[in-house]
Amino acid sequence: MDREHHFHPFTDHTAMHPGGTHLIVRGEGCYLQGEEGRLLDGLAGLWCVNVGYGRKEIIEAVARQMKELSFYPSFFNSTTEPAVRLADRLGRMAPGNLNFAVFSNSGSEANETALKVVRQYQILKGRPNRMKILTREFAYHGVTLATASMTGLASCQTPFGLPLPGFLHAPAPYAYAAGREKDAEAYGQECVVATRKLIEKEGPDTIGAMFLEPIQGAGGVIMPPPGYMTAMRKLAREYEILFVADEVITAFGRMGAWFASELWSLEPDLMILAKGLTSGYIPMGATMVSQPVVDELLKGGYFAHGFTYTGHPVAAAAGLANLDIIEKEKLVERVRDKVGPYFQKKLRELAGHPAVGEVRGMGLIGAMELVPRGGRKDLKPGMNLGIVGAAKVRKEGVIVRGIRDLLAFAPPLVISESEIDEMFGAVRRGIDQLWS
Ligand SMILES: Cc1ncc(COP(=O)(O)O)c(C=O)c1O
Numbered sequence: 001m002d003r004e005h006h007f008h009p010f011t012d013h014t015a016m017h018p019g020g021t022h023l024i025v026r027g028e029g030c031y032l033q034g035e036e037g038r039l040l041d042g043l044a045g046l047w048c049v050n051v052g053y054g055r056k057e058i059i060e061a062v063a064r065q066m067k068e069l070s071f072y073p074s075f076f077n078s079t080t081e082p083a084v085r086l087a088d089r090l091g092r093m094a095p096g097n098l099n100f101a102v103f104s105n106s107g108s109e110a111n112e113t114a115l116k117v118v119r120q121y122q123i124l125k126g127r128p129n130r131m132k133i134l135t136r137e138f139a140y141h142g143v144t145l146a147t148a149s150m151t152g153l154a155s156c157q158t159p160f161g162l163p164l165p166g167f168l169h170a171p172a173p174y175a176y177a178a179g180r181e182k183d184a185e186a187y188g189q190e191c192v193v194a195t196r197k198l199i200e201k202e203g204p205d206t207i208g209a210m211f212l213e214p215i216q217g218a219g220g221v222i223m224p225p226p227g228y229m230t231a232m233r234k235l236a237r238e239y240e241i242l243f244v245a246d247e248v249i250t251a252f253g254r255m256g257a258w259f260a261s262e263l264w265s266l267e268p269d270l271m272i273l274a275k276g277l278t279s280g281y282i283p284m285g286a287t288m289v290s291q292p293v294v295d296e297l298l299k300g301g302y303f304a305h306g307f308t309y310t311g312h313p314v315a316a317a318a319g320l321a322n323l324d325i326i327e328k329e330k331l332v333e334r335v336r337d338k339v340g341p342y343f344q345k346k347l348r349e350l351a352g353h354p355a356v357g358e359v360r361g362m363g364l365i366g367a368m369e370l371v372p373r374g375g376r377k378d379l380k381p382g383m384n385l386g387i388v389g390a391a392k393v394r395k396e397g398v399i400v401r402g403i404r405d406l407l408a409f410a411p412p413l414v415i416s417e418s419e420i421d422e423m424f425g426a427v428r429r430g431i432d433q434l435w436s
Helices: 013-019 056-068 080-093 107-124 145-150 152-158 183-202 230-236 260-264 291-299 315-328 332-350 386-395 417-432
Strands: 024-027 031-034 038-043 102-106 134-136 168-169 207-212 241-246 270-273 285-289 357-362 366-369 401-402 407-410
Touching: 013 107, 038 417, 056 315, 080 102, 080 285, 080 315, 102 107, 102 230, 107 145, 107 207, 107 241, 107 270, 107 285, 107 291, 134 145, 134 183, 145 152, 145 168, 168 183, 207 230, 285 291, 315 332, 315 357, 332 357, 332 366, 332 417, 366 386, 366 417, 386 401, 386 407, 386 417, 407 417
Parallel strands: 134 168, 134 207, 207 241, 241 270
Antiparallel strands: 024 031, 031 038, 102 285, 270 285, 357 366, 366 407, 401 407
16 A cells, blocks of 8 residues: 555655565654564654653643644634643743744744745845845755755755755855864854855845754754854844744754753744654644844734644644643753763764764764775765665664764653663664674
């Protein structure tokens, strides 16, 4: 049935079907039950199941809300109580003056919504020429036509004739890929200079916003070198370009902070949330908008944007129950003080393995660059050692993500130290077999 009728996202169908599809049937805590057996989920679904699988509190909150009111929109002067409560909660907890939430159903939709907010804001400000959007190479912002254009990965663009015009890509501070990991800080500053040059070349008065993931996740867990994020924030202010932090992966505790923006005092003008907002129990995204931007939008009167399911009461109920768990179990502090440092220590213990070129990460996110037997100089495009490595680690009972030549890790925040040991034990056994 799967082969005949189900076209999977981000999948090579021809390659998948001879080996068979992985069917996952059950989840509890950090573990999944699949047809191939029990698996430790080192990627929290898709960087999203922050509170782990099977949480009764969320399941019961969702069931309660469904019994009470399964759906009503927030269009045309109406709304529902969970949507109001979640907007209030996010408005209070988000950094700086990000006081308002515009809800949606995914990270892509939350970014798409941000693009509409940015465009309307610039038009109302009397700057209709500021329609270009600046992002970075290796960025991942989603899959709609506009958000795929913001994404900085050829694999997401070339098949669809993207990017659309008006989307600019500055260099990513990916020091390892540039062979500059020994002077990453200087490389980061060179990226800032290159971004400034790009802005000057295009004309600052043509650029509406700069979208940045504080840590570039799907592009390969790229860590900003010291000084880089604050310099990019300064650059946006200097040129009056709105600064949008895409925190779809980094928000809700993964970095040991509620929001990664807090780590660099970024005070974004807009912030993008999804994934960890509901821990994936029900789809939901949110675009947080700062007070000055909202004040400008209010001058426009009618806000002609929204999806049928914007502020869905069941998703909002899941979000509220999810935030209750993160608060009650102090998961943010747990990542910051306990499991985050332990995870990073175990990751770094593998740095000396002959198949490893670099490890990096922070909190409960990490990456491991893999190299062939002859070393880094023998790396060739298309080797995809990360994909090969992830398949070997999976055979050892742990799911990790393979991206090009690297492994990416982002387990649920409820992971224990012994589960971290289990995870890196499987990673070690997997990469031991990489060259065989
Ligand atoms: C930073 C970032 N932004 C946006 C998205 C897109 O989110 P979605 O897949 O929910 O549309 C992702 C998904 O991985 C992401 O990591």
